[in-house]
Each structure stands twice: as C-alpha cells, then as structure tokens.
Amino acid sequence: MKNYSIWELHNLLLKKIIKPSDIIKNTILKLKKNSHLNAAITIIEEKALKQAKYLDNITIPNNNYVFGIPYFAKDNFVTKDILTTASSKILSNFIPNYNAKVINDLSEKMMILLGKSTLDELSMGGHGIYAHTGIVLNPWDNSRIIGGSSSGSAALVASGVVPFALGSDTGDSIRKPASYAGIIGIKPTYGLISRYGLIPYAPSLDTVGYFTTNIKDTAIILDILAKKDINDSTSMTTNEQNYYDNLTKNIKKLKFVYIKEIQNQIPNPLKMRFQKLFSQLEQLGIFIKSITFSEELLKSLLSVYMTISYAEAVSSHSNLNGINFGLQCDGKNYQEIMINSRTKGFGDIVKKRYIIGAYVLYSKNQKSLFLKAQKIRCLIIKKLTKILNKYDILLLPASINIAPTIEYIKQNKSQIENIDNYIDNVLLLANLVGNPSITISFMLINNLPIGINLNSKLFSEQKLLNASYFLEELIGFKYLNNNKY
Amino acid sequence: MLKINKNLLLILAKKIMLKFNNIELTQLIKEVNFILKQINFIKNINTNNIKYNFYHRFYLQFNCLHNDDNFKIELQQNILSNAPKIKNGYIIINNKGIK
Numbered sequence: 001m002k003n004y005s006i007w008e009l010h011n012l013l014l015k016k017i018i019k020p021s022d023i024i025k026n027t028i029l030k031l032k033k034n035s036h037l038n039a040a041i042t043i044i045e046e047k048a049l050k051q052a053k054y055l056d057n058i059t060i061p062n063n064n065y066v067f068g069i070p071y072f073a074k075d076n077f078v079t080k081d082i083l084t085t086a087s088s089k090i091l092s093n094f095i096p097n098y099n100a101k102v103i104n105d106l107s108e109k110m111m112i113l114l115g116k117s118t119l120d121e122l123s124m125g126g127h128g129i130y131a132h133t134g135i136v137l138n139p140w141d142n143s144r145i146i147g148g149s150s151s152g153s154a155a156l157v158a159s160g161v162v163p164f165a166l167g168s169d170t171g172d173s174i175r176k177p178a179s180y181a182g183i184i185g186i187k188p189t190y191g192l193i194s195r196y197g198l199i200p201y202a203p204s205l206d207t208v209g210y211f212t213t214n215i216k217d218t219a220i221i222l223d224i225l226a227k228k229d230i231n232d233s234t235s236m237t238t239n240e241q242n243y244y245d246n247l248t249k250n251i252k253k254l255k256f257v258y259i260k261e262i263q264n265q266i267p268n269p270l271k272m273r274f275q276k277l278f279s280q281l282e283q284l285g286i287f288i289k290s291i292t293f294s295e296e297l298l299k300s301l302l303s304v305y306m307t308i309s310y311a312e313a314v315s316s317h318s319n320l321n322g323i324n325f326g327l328q329c330d331g332k333n334y335q336e337i338m339i340n341s342r343t344k345g346f347g348d349i350v351k352k353r354y355i356i357g358a359y360v361l362y363s364k365n366q367k368s369l370f371l372k373a374q375k376i377r378c379l380i381i382k383k384l385t386k387i388l389n390k391y392d393i394l395l396l397p398a399s400i401n402i403a404p405t406i407e408y409i410k411q412n413k414s415q416i417e418n419i420d421n422y423i424d425n426v427l428l429l430a431n432l433v434g435n436p437s438i439t440i441s442f443m444l445i446n447n448l449p450i451g452i453n454l455n456s457k458l459f460s461e462q463k464l465l466n467a468s469y470f471l472e473e474l475i476g477f478k479y480l481n482n483n484k485y
Numbered sequence: 486m487l488k489i490n491k492n493l494l495l496i497l498a499k500k501i502m503l504k505f506n507n508i509e510l511t512q513l514i515k516e517v518n519f520i521l522k523q524i525n526f527i528k529n530i531n532t533n534n535i536k537y538n539f540y541h542r543f544y545l546q547f548n549c550l551h552n553d554d555n556f557k558i559e560l561q562q563n564i565l566s567n568a569p570k571i572k573n574g575y576i577i578i579n580n581k582g583i584k
Contacts, residue, residue: 314501352520355489378535378536417520
C-alpha cells in the first residue's frame with residue numbers, strides 16, 4: 001500500500017476497497033520498516049488493531065473523513081493508561097489517568113491512536129537530538145536532523161507511516177521540522193486548540209498544532225480540534241467554522257507581503273526561489289509587496305524568546321520533583337530526594353535552560369530582564385499586528401537552509417543560539433504574537449526539502465489555509481514525501 | 486554585560502533543586518554565559534513608556550463555574566495510580582541514603 005493522505009484513505013474506506021484493520025496492519029509494517037528513525041517511543045499495536053477491527057463492522061458516519069485513520073501524538077500529550085514521558089527520564093514511568101482534550105476529540109471521531117512520538121526533552125531543544133531515548137533521524141537523509149521539538153511526529157509523517165501526527169509549537173517546534181521534512185506543519189492561533197493535557201514548556205507560548213502531507217488534510221483536522229475548552233483558561237472561540245468546506249484556491253483578493261530586511265539576507269538559491277515566487281504571484285495579478293520591519297526587533301526575537309520561555313519552563317516544571325510522580329531517586333530527606341531525582345532525571349539542555357530561567361527570575365534581574373523581555377514582546381506584538389491587520393499573508397523563510405547534519409549540530413551547539421542568525425529565528429514571531437502560522441514545502445536543494453512559512457492575523461485560519469492551498473498547487477510539492485517513499 | 490560565575494550558579498542551582506559536579510559547572514558557566522551574551526541584546530532596545538500591560542491574550546483569562554452535573558466515574562485505583570504511597574498520614578519516601 002502506498003502512502004495515502006487522510007482524504008485518500010477515506011475514499012478507499014468509503015468504496016470498501018480497504019478496511020480500518022488493513023490500514024492499521026499496513027501502518028504497523030511501515031512503522032517497523034522505519035524503526036531506525038527512532039521516531040516512536042510507545043507503540044499501541046494491540047489496542048489499535050482491536051479498535052480497527054471493531055470499526056471494520058461500523059458504517060462510516062457522514063462527513064467523518066478521519067474514521068479509522070491512524071495517527072501519532074507527540075509524547076507530551078497525556079494519554080490515559082498509556083506511558084507519557086515527554087522524552088524525559090524524569091517521566092520515564094509516568095502513566096496518566098486522563099486524556100488530553102485533543103486526544104479525546106480525535107477519539108470521538110474514531111481516529112486510532114497508534115502511538116506516542118519522540119520529542120526533544122520536555123519540548124526543549126529544537127533539533128530532535130535531545131530525547132532521553134536518543135536522536136530522531138531525518139527520513140530524507142539519515143545523517144541529518146529532522147528538527148524539533150516535535151521531531152518524532154515530523155519523521156513519522158515525512159516517512160509516510162501516518163498521514164497525520166500531533167505536535168506542539170513553543171518556538172517553531174512544528175514549523176521548522178516541517179521545513180526540514182517536506183511536509184505541512186501548522187501552529188494555529190494561540191487559544192484556538194485546547195492545551196488541556198499538554199505537558200507545558202512555556203505556557204504563554206505553547207500551542208497545539210500538527211503535521212500532515214497536504215492542506216486538505218490540514219483543514220479536515222482543524223475542523224475537529226478547533227473548539228473552546230472549559231478546562232483550558234486560555235482557550236477561545238472563533239467565528240470561523242467548517243475550514244474544509246470553505247477551502248478555496250480563489251485568493252485573488254488576498255494581499256501578500258514579505259519583509260525586506262529578511263529577504264535581503266536569505267542565502268541563494270532560496271532567495272532566487274522566493275524572487276521567482278514573487279514574480280509568479282505578480283503575473284497572476286496577486287498583490288505582493290515588500291515591507292520593512294525593525295531589524296532591532298528581529299534581532300531581539302531569540303533573546304526575548306529565551307528570556308520568557310526559559311523563565312516559564314523553570315517555573316512550570318517545578319512539580320517534576322520525584323515526590324508526586326515520575327522518577328524517584330534515593331535521599332536522606334525529601335529535599336535530597338528532589339535534588340537527586342531532578343539531577344538524574346533531566347538532561348543537559350533542560351538543566352541549562354532552567355539555570356538561565358532562574359537567572360532571569362532572580363530578584364535583581366526580574367525587572368531588567370524578565371519584565372524588559374515582556375515589554376519588547378509587547379512592541380513585537382504591536383508591530384506585527386499592524387502589518388497583519390493591513391495585509392493578509394506574511395511570507396517568511398521556514399528555514400534558511402536544508403536540515404543540517406547531526407554532526408554539525410553536535411559540533412556547533414553554542415553557535416546555533418546566536419542572535420546574528422536572526423533570519424533563521426523569524427518563525428518565533430508567531431509564537432510571541434500568537435497568530436496562526438503554517439509551513440508548506442517550497443523547494444528541493446540537493447534533493448532535500450525546504451519550506452516556506454505563511455502567517456496571518458489572529459483567528460484567520462481560513463485565510464491562511466486558502467492561501468496555503470493556492471500556493472501548494474502553484475509550488476507543486478503536494479504529497480512531497482510520497483515521491484520518495 | 487550579563488555574566489554568571491560559579492558562586493551565583495551554585496545559588497541558582499540550589500534554588501531550582503539541581504546539583505552539578507565541578508566538570509559540569511565549568512562547562513555550564515561557559516555555555517550559560519554565551520546565552521546571556523545573546524540575552525544581553527534586549528538591553529539595547531528602548532522600552533521607555535511601554536507598559537507591560539496585559540497586552541497579550543494569554544493574560545485575558547476567563548473564570549467560569551464548572552457544571553457540577555457533569556461528572557464522570559473513575560476507579561479510585563486509576564486515580565491513585567501515580568500517587569505517592571502513604572502511611573499514617575505521611576508520604577513514604579525512600580530513605581536508603583544517596584546512591
């Protein structure tokens with residue numbers, strides 16, 4: 001069986017060419033074939049097959065496009081009676097007794113959870129090499145990173161194992177891997193999808209999102225997940241509904257813009273590809289214009305992100321102490337147990353971020369660093385909101401190059417978190433502002449994918465999906481993964 | 486310029502309940518100082534007259550009353566599956582000395 005999209009699998013099920021159990025059996029085979037990627041932490045083979053066999057005898061409800069379709073969830077979504085580790089040693093024995101809201105929503109639609117996918121420990125890292133279970137490999141080239149933190153989910157969709165996987169995006173954790181993997185990665189508006197049951201990293205930035213192989217599937221999933229949840233105090237309602245039904249390539253009225261300061265710094269051949277796209281849009285009579293953005297604010301993105309997210313992380317994870325749940329180490333008293341459990345339970349990257357978070361929150365630094373970063377965040381929000389209110393779609397590079405090699409990342413760890421490379425950090429804009437943002441495939445360099453990123457104003461997902469639907473066809477890289485696997 | 490030294494690092498480590506050996510401390514000081522150099526950039530940006538004013542939607546939280554009629558039944562055994570063990574009202578912790 002080839003690697004089908006949600007939409008294609010749905011049609012095959014409708015025509016009774018295949019049954020849900022056929023899909024699951026085939027997916028398990030593909031999963032085993034791709035086990036070297038190290039993308040799955042837990043596989044729920046038996047239960048998934050049992051569910052699928054039950055669905056074999058049920059009539060597909062009207063307009064339920066995801067009936068019997070398997071998926072993976074990033075291992076930072078809690079799942080009832082299923083190991084949930086967040087790829088951290090400190091949660092390596094944690095079995096929750098409830099489901100995240102999104103897991104329940106997908107289950108109600110009779111999607112089949114086939115397993116939990118690897119991530120950078122507690123969603124911190126960005127390269128897909130910091131899980132307690134090891135490095136996740138890029139299916140396009142196993143010597144390269146897939147990016148992170150939603151590394152396993154990206155690898156499983158890119159390798160065609162599943163047509164959809166859940167992820168979370170705090171600082172480009174879905175949209176950057178999507179670029180390196182040649183797939184779609186969406187981070188909707190902050191508050192559109194419930195975060196209930198998502199193990200937090202930085203709650204003011206954490207957003208639930210996902211990977212698919214095409215925009216139709218992206219819209220289908222958003223129709224299921226975009227709903228207000230009383231259990232998430234930041235969850236909000238939107239006036240938009242029926243994303244899939246309202247999907248259209250008729251986007252002639254949309255105004256596209258790109259940022260001059262960023263465009264000037266993009267290296268070739270990516271820059272030339274962008275210029276070609278701008279010309280194509282112009283020729284089609286679509287509004288495309290360059291705008292300016294404060295370079296100082298662009299340079300501050302990484303610093304602001306690090307200041308806020310690391311501070312929130314050290315606070316959010318104070319409950320990971322070996323007493324209430326998770327890994328517990330020996331000690332003479334409860335303080336020693338906590339210290340020993342945390343010291344043994346967390347990896348180096350996480351500890352480093354906690355130290356910086358504690359430094360930022362240190363009483364004498366709170367005003368000059370933490371509050372200062374929050375004020376700059378206000379400036380960034382104001383600036384970008386003004387642009388997105390005036391224009392419809394902001395185009396950005398999803399990454400400035402193809403996926404780096406694992407060796408390169410290991411050797412240049414310290415140089416990577418550098419504000420001088422700010423054009424590789426521009427996806428942080430959408431995390432700090434909260435607007436929807438999506439990465440779709442854009443080009444191949446040395447036969448490896450690289451994406452383009454689209455942004456729109458808060459709660460304008462329909463506009464974003466329509467623009468992406470149009471560009472997906474114009475660019476011509478739909479189902480990119482299927483060409484290779 | 487923001488900088489961290491061994492003493493401050495040990496103070497912070499204690500606050501967040503972590504411990505490091507000397508080799509780790511040396512490496513950490515180097516790596517943290519590199520990041521702090523990046524973070525220092527925010528000091529260059531003029532934020533005069535900018536109020537940290539609950540601008541972001543994250544702070545627009547709402548409060549609501551949960552519906553008491555919506556309840557679900559869960560086995561006590563499941564709910565307590567991750568809970569620490571208790572004896573005579575105290576949480577039981579391992580007390581075997583540091584390994």
